[in-house]
Amino acid sequence: MLKKEIQNILDSSREVGWVLEPNAKSLLHMAGLPVPRYGWAENIEEAASMAAEIGYPIAAKVVSPAVVHKTEVQGVSLGIDSQEKLQEFYRKMSILPEFAGILVEEMVEGEELIVGATIDYQFGPTVLFGIGGTAVEVYKDVALRMAPLAPEDMSSMLQELKGGKLLAGYRGKEPIKFSALTEVLLSFSDLLMDIAPFIESIDLNPLLCSAQGCVVADARIILADQ
Amino acid sequence: MDLTPLFLPQSVAVIGVSSSNDRHPANVIFSKNLLRYPVRTHAVNPKGGVLHGEKVFPSVSAVPEEVDLAVVAVRAEYVGSVLQECIAAGVKSAIVISGGFSESGRDDLQTGLVDLAARHDFPFVGPNCLGLYSPGIIDTFFLPAERMVQPPKGGVAIVSQSGGILVDLLVKFADEGVGISCAISIGNKAIIRERQLLEFLASDSRTGVIVFYVEGFARDEGRDFVRMARDCGKPVIVMKAGKTNEGGRAVSSHTASLAGDYQVFRSVLKQHGVIEARNEYELASYCEALSCYSDKSIEGRIGIVTGSGGHGAMAVDACISKGLSVPGFSESIRQQLQDGFSASIRSIAAVGNPVDLTGSALENDFVSAVETLSITPEIDCILLLLLPYLPGISSDLGASISQVYRRSGKPLVAYVPHVEKYRMLIEGFELNRVPVASSIESAVNMTSVLRRCRPC
Structure with a gap:
C-alpha cells in the first residue's frame, strides 16, 4: 500500500522528471530503508548549523533539478571537517544552474554496493543488485531478478556476483552484516512494487555496507514519462 | 479459450x-x-x-x-x-x-x-505463420511433404515465433533422433501467444518437454510466462534471438544501462528455473536429454568412463567449464572397478575419474565399469565415451549398457560418433531411452541440463 507521503513526493517531482536527492532520501526513509542523518540547507547559515548538529566530518552534495549526475560537476564533497570548508563548498555550488541548496550528511563507510530498479518491457519491475560505486558500468558485476524478490533470491544473487567474496570477510576484513542487506533488498523490493507505475528507474548507489549495517548513501529516482 | x-x-x-x-x-x-x-x-x-x-x-x-x-x-x-x-x-x-x-x-x-x-x-x-505440425495428427505447413524432414513422434513440443527456424529445428531434431509431440509456428502471434500455448502444453499428456523460440514477449507477458513455466511441472526451454542491445538508447541511470533487455531476460529465466538454450545445438542436446530423463534431477557429480585418455581429458574440461564436478573415487570403488576388468587391461587401465579403459578394452569392461559407477553414491550421472572403432567391442554394446541404466535408474549419457555404420550401436541406446550425443561437448550439455531440471 502506497503511503500518502510517498505519493506526495512523487507527485511534486513529476515536473522535474526525477526526485531530488533530499526528497529521495526522505521517501526511502518512509519505506523503511536506512539513510544517513541528513539536512537540506537552503542557505549558508543553515548548512553550518546542520553540520554542527550532525558533527564533522560530514558529506555535502549539491541539490539542483538541473544536476542528475552530481560527480560530473564536482557536486559531491566527502569528509568536510570544518565550517570554513563547508562554506567554501556552498559558495562554489551556488553558481550552478538552478541551485537549490546543499544536502548536508553524516559520513558513512562500508563496501560500495548498488541496488537498483528498472521497469522491463517484457517482465515489469526488475531489481538489480551488485558491486557499486562510480565504476559500476565498467565492471558490470551485477545480478538481476524479476520483482518482487523471494528470500531465496538473496543468496542466489550474492553467489552470482564475482565480488561477493569481498563482502564475506575477504583477507581479514570483517564480513558485512548480511541480515541488514537482506532487509534492505526486501524493503526495496516492496517499495518498488508499490511505486512501479510511476518510475522509470532507481539507483541506490552506493549502498554502503559494513559489519555494523547498511546505509543508502546516494539515491536517484527517475520518474516515468506520464 | x-x-x-x-x-x-x-x-x-x-x-x-x-x-x-x-x-x-x-x-x-x-x-x-x-x-x-x-x-x-x-x-x-x-x-x-x-x-x-x-x-x-x-x-x-x-x-x-x-x-x-x-x-x-x-x-x-x-x-x-x-x-x-x-x-x-x-x-x-x-x-x-x-x-x-x-x-x-x-x-x-x-x-x-x-x-x-x-x-x-x-x-x-x-x-x-506455418501453423501446426503434429506427427500422426495434422500438418498445416505449406511445404510439400517430400521436402520436409520430419522427426519421429515423441515428447517435445516446440513453439516458434519464426517458421523458418522451426523447420530448421525439425531437421536438427530428426538428425539427433529427438521425437516431437507437436511443432507450432505462431508468426505475428496476434491472439494466441506463448502464454496460452504454455498453458495448453503443460496439460497436454503427449508433451513432456516444452520448447520456445522467442524473439520477444509482448509487454509484461514475460512476467506471466515465467511464473507459469516455473509452476507447470515440465521442463521449459527457451531459445532467444535478439540478444544484442540496439544501442544508442539514452539512459539516465546506471541500472537502466546495466539491465539490458537480454541481461534481464536470461536472469529472469534462470530465477524461475526456465532453461535457456543459447543456440540450436544446445537446444537439441537439452531436448534429447530431457526427453529421456524429464523426471530426473542431479546435483552434477559426473563419473566418466572412456575408451581413450584424450576423450576423457576433453570431457573433464567441458564438465568443469559447465560447473559440473568430476570427483575422485574412494579406494573401495577403485578396487571394485579393478576387479571388474578383464585380464588384458588390468595393468594398463586407469581407475581414477575418468575411468580410462584404454583402446584394448573388451565389451564387458565397459559394462562392468558402468555397473560399478551406477551403484556409486559419489556420482549421480555417468558419462560414457564410446569409440565404436575399438576392436574389442561390438554393436550390441549400446543395448547391453542401457540395461544397466534400466536396472539402476542412474542417468547415463553416451557419446558415440554419429556415422551411419555405428547406427545399430546408437539405436541400442536410443531405443532404451538413453540419450546419445554426437560430440563430447553435446554429451556434457546433456548432463548439465539434468542439473538445471527441477524435480517434477
Whole structure:
C-alpha cells in the first residue's frame, strides 16, 4: 500500500522528471530503508548549523533539478571537517544552474554496493543488485531478478556476483552484516512494487555496507514519462 | 479459450485453395492432410469446383460437418471476412497462414482480426505463420511433404515465433533422433501467444518437454510466462534471438544501462528455473536429454568412463567449464572397478575419474565399469565415451549398457560418433531411452541440463 507521503513526493517531482536527492532520501526513509542523518540547507547559515548538529566530518552534495549526475560537476564533497570548508563548498555550488541548496550528511563507510530498479518491457519491475560505486558500468558485476524478490533470491544473487567474496570477510576484513542487506533488498523490493507505475528507474548507489549495517548513501529516482 | 480443437482436430477446412496453381500454400496443405493424415479434410474456395477429385466447397458454412479447425490462406484483406464466416459457421479455431499484416506495416488489418476474435472468444494462430505440425495428427505447413524432414513422434513440443527456424529445428531434431509431440509456428502471434500455448502444453499428456523460440514477449507477458513455466511441472526451454542491445538508447541511470533487455531476460529465466538454450545445438542436446530423463534431477557429480585418455581429458574440461564436478573415487570403488576388468587391461587401465579403459578394452569392461559407477553414491550421472572403432567391442554394446541404466535408474549419457555404420550401436541406446550425443561437448550439455531440471 502506497503511503500518502510517498505519493506526495512523487507527485511534486513529476515536473522535474526525477526526485531530488533530499526528497529521495526522505521517501526511502518512509519505506523503511536506512539513510544517513541528513539536512537540506537552503542557505549558508543553515548548512553550518546542520553540520554542527550532525558533527564533522560530514558529506555535502549539491541539490539542483538541473544536476542528475552530481560527480560530473564536482557536486559531491566527502569528509568536510570544518565550517570554513563547508562554506567554501556552498559558495562554489551556488553558481550552478538552478541551485537549490546543499544536502548536508553524516559520513558513512562500508563496501560500495548498488541496488537498483528498472521497469522491463517484457517482465515489469526488475531489481538489480551488485558491486557499486562510480565504476559500476565498467565492471558490470551485477545480478538481476524479476520483482518482487523471494528470500531465496538473496543468496542466489550474492553467489552470482564475482565480488561477493569481498563482502564475506575477504583477507581479514570483517564480513558485512548480511541480515541488514537482506532487509534492505526486501524493503526495496516492496517499495518498488508499490511505486512501479510511476518510475522509470532507481539507483541506490552506493549502498554502503559494513559489519555494523547498511546505509543508502546516494539515491536517484527517475520518474516515468506520464 | 479451448485449444483442443486446434491441436487435435477431427475435421479441417482449408480455405483458399487454388484451381489453377497446385503449388499454392492452401493446395499443398489440403493435399498432404487429405492423403497422409486421419483428420477429415475439406477444401474451400468461393468458386467451388473440384480439386484432385474432391469437391471444393464455396464457403466454410457449406462444409457438411462441424469444422474443428480452419486453415486460412487467402489474401490479407480477405482474412477478416473469412474469419467472420468461420465464426458464424461455428468453426472452433483457425490458423491464419496469410502474411501482409503487422509485419508489413498493416497494423490496421491485424487489429481488425484481433478485435473480431476477442469479441467472439475465437482462438486463432498467426497471422503470417506455418501453423501446426503434429506427427500422426495434422500438418498445416505449406511445404510439400517430400521436402520436409520430419522427426519421429515423441515428447517435445516446440513453439516458434519464426517458421523458418522451426523447420530448421525439425531437421536438427530428426538428425539427433529427438521425437516431437507437436511443432507450432505462431508468426505475428496476434491472439494466441506463448502464454496460452504454455498453458495448453503443460496439460497436454503427449508433451513432456516444452520448447520456445522467442524473439520477444509482448509487454509484461514475460512476467506471466515465467511464473507459469516455473509452476507447470515440465521442463521449459527457451531459445532467444535478439540478444544484442540496439544501442544508442539514452539512459539516465546506471541500472537502466546495466539491465539490458537480454541481461534481464536470461536472469529472469534462470530465477524461475526456465532453461535457456543459447543456440540450436544446445537446444537439441537439452531436448534429447530431457526427453529421456524429464523426471530426473542431479546435483552434477559426473563419473566418466572412456575408451581413450584424450576423450576423457576433453570431457573433464567441458564438465568443469559447465560447473559440473568430476570427483575422485574412494579406494573401495577403485578396487571394485579393478576387479571388474578383464585380464588384458588390468595393468594398463586407469581407475581414477575418468575411468580410462584404454583402446584394448573388451565389451564387458565397459559394462562392468558402468555397473560399478551406477551403484556409486559419489556420482549421480555417468558419462560414457564410446569409440565404436575399438576392436574389442561390438554393436550390441549400446543395448547391453542401457540395461544397466534400466536396472539402476542412474542417468547415463553416451557419446558415440554419429556415422551411419555405428547406427545399430546408437539405436541400442536410443531405443532404451538413453540419450546419445554426437560430440563430447553435446554429451556434457546433456548432463548439465539434468542439473538445471527441477524435480517434477
